[in-house]
Amino acid sequence: MNRATFPHKFLPYLLLLPQLAITVVFFYWPAGQALRQSLLREDAFGLKTQFVGLSNFKRVLADPAYVNSITVTVVFSIATAFISMAVALLLAVQAEKVIRGKTFYRTLLIWPYAVAPAIAGMLWLFLFNPSFGTLAYPLRLMGLNWDPLLNGPQAMTMIIMAASWKQISYNFIFFVAGLQAIPRTLIEAAAIDGATARKRFWTIVFPLLAPTSFFLLVVNTVYALFDTFGIIHAVTGGGPGKTTETLVYKVYNDGFVNLILGDSAAQSVILMVIVIALTAIQFRYIERRVHYG
Amino acid sequence: MATISLKDVRKDYGRNPVIHGISLDVANREFIVIVGPSGCGKSTLLRMVAGLEEITSGTIEIDERVVNQLEPRERDIAMVFQNYALYPHMTVFENMAYGLKIAGKNRTEIAERVSSAANMLELGPYLTRKPRALSGGQRQRVAMGRALVRDPAAFLFDEPLSNLDAKLRVQMRLEIKALQREVGTTSLYVTHDQVEAMTLADRLVVMNGGRAEQIDTPMNVYLKPASVFVASFIGSPAMNIIEARVAAESRGVVVAGRTIDLDHLRLHLPAVGAPVLFGIRPEHIAVSETEKVDLLLTVSAVETLGADALAHCYFEGGKKGRDFVVRLPGTRTVRVGEHLPVVLDRAATHLFDPESKKRLN
């Protein structure tokens, strides 16, 4: 069936103009510049630039600091995605079981979505602040030398907690939607077949949630890669040392603080490739979902 | 009130022609039904008149004004859609008033026209409801009302009854006919349902494959179908059409080894021995009460309909697969396997050319 349309020559272009203008000025032109700069090298005074091919990329990828930030990013992303999804799934499954208080739980569980990542980071830092954080206090009483501002693994733990905490709401909403989409008759059939509640969950519910889970995995990875910049900037500033410097934080730091333009541009381009790959994965998945209903 | 005139109207989608040149003159107040199987181009033709599809060549005139390049709103037409196309967020009143509002009519006039249309359609109590709170039949009425309030030069109906259940369909069919009589607005009506077509039309346009096979009154289409397609499309059960040969001395045709004399058709018969398609409707066949027998049939299945019964038969000595249907009075009982000697009503026989599929007599 063909889409019914209006016959009009200029109007559609006029309607598209605002978005296209913004897109070109603030998206395509800068992205093109990033690509161009990633192939150039400026001298110290910014007077001369010279084409250097892929040597910026070579240097960036050979830089131990960059390799470190890749490791940091991978650890951070996996941990954040896993923790926030696991907690959200647990809560979503429980929320489906209860009858009374369903809306109450739901309303309260979606709060953190509205909290800015940077503020989420600050909340957790306030709670676990080594000098007066209320939750740091018992840790110290237990004899743990708790100081996330000086201890790398502890800093990492804290930003992972803050980032996961903020993302629980989002995942919770999607898992609830996913659970509601599972036909009750399937679960009832399994119950009649004699499957225990635990068995029903792992053999019926969990596999049927796979599409939701996979989708959330991609979204959470993107979240951990990009949206958590605020947490890191507000809480650790990439430190102590470079133990929490993720790829995005490093791009920002090299570009705006250390002012290494060519390297920052090359890093931008590498990030671009990562985003394109993730988007492609996401859309392939969506196509599948369309096909299988 | 207006005439509609189509002159050699064609439509191509890319290189693919879908309407192969249709000409039609619709008189003022006339009710024309365009009927045909799905994909025959009937809806496309209607939408071209409405201005929703562009015309590749030819001209369309409404009220003696060429409208080829005009927007739908400039054509002074109203249309009733298959799925009603009511605006879901507007009340019945607003739905009916919308066109008038755009046309810049004042409030009192809008209110008057809507309420008079609502009265005609017995929609008065529902004016403040939204479409989703209405039954299918009521929605259909609102769609009609929307067309009615505009008081247009022509009504265009695009399969307006096909989303209704069978009983409601009959009722709405009668209402549409009565309404059109009353307001006298020239109408084009598209349907795939031949009963609807026969009962509503002043004249029928039978379409097939983008061509108008026949344009005539329903009775003429039934009695003198212009082609094999029309013959088998109009009438239920369909006309029996059998391959035959012209008999010696052009006395008639030979069907299944028996000669059926058709003296009155002598002038229309091709050369002796030439193949022809011989057609006869099930209702024009009777079981022979005398010695005279045109065909001898064997019953392979019986459908009892109450008022009458349909006997599906094959020719004596013929293959079982070839279906030859005879309509019998409901009182007459037949059994499967029974032999039926039948006579044919000579006045209701049809001859078609096997090549062109056109009518010969």
Place this chain on the structure above:
Amino acid sequence: MIARARSRLFAHLWLILGLIVVAFPIYYVFVASTHSLQTILRPPLPLLPGDQFLANYSEALFGGVGRIGGVGVGTLLLNSTIVALGIAIGKIIISLMSAYAIVFFRFPLRMVFFWIIFITLMLPVEVRILPTYKVMVDLNLIDTYAGLIVPLIASATATLLFRQFFMTIPNELLEAARIDGAGPWRFFKDILLPLSATNIAALFVILFIYGWTQYLWPLLMTNSNSMNTIVIALRKMISFADADTEWHLVMVTCILAIAPPILVVVLMQRWFVKGLVESEK
């Protein structure tokens, strides 16, 4: 039945535990915002609100001139509100416009434009950060509302969402409107917009929060303290090494920074959940 009742009891226990984890940090910040600085600095902090609510909040809102680089909390809230509303409304308007063009018109290069918009999905701020900053400097947009808002209102997500919704509008509705005499503008205003109302509400919630919680962009776009959003200002208030941080006021600001978006989410929960689930389809 007994087993089921027991499993429900466990479910409640899990959910309460979840609530504590999820809501506790926010609650605790609220508690902190009602205590004096001395109480806060002497852990552990009580679990119940203190008696400094009025004192702290009035000081932060009205008395605290010069607290955050000379800018009152009121200005910061106003900035955040303008930015969040600007982004939400601007994005909805331009997305509606382009989705309308792409779905309801046929014109040369239509799909090219669609892809141009689509590909912006793959170009988040972070991958074009320096050159975009340079564009903003060249256009004199640093420290302006336009600079904080305009670059963020072009997004593929909203356009795709509206496109998807528009494609579900039956053809006949548009044709009926054309026959009723409606042109593109009337069809948009009288029919498409009312039908899109819930979608717009849903998207509004998501985008308001998106705008309110922006971090990297306002961080780059603002030099002057008076243009800070409340989130950025909050970050600037805190120094964990510095003993001078007035934590009780920080806590008040923190509550004020998270209250508006939380309010929007809770009050518009139905649309929020719908918007979230559908915009990601």
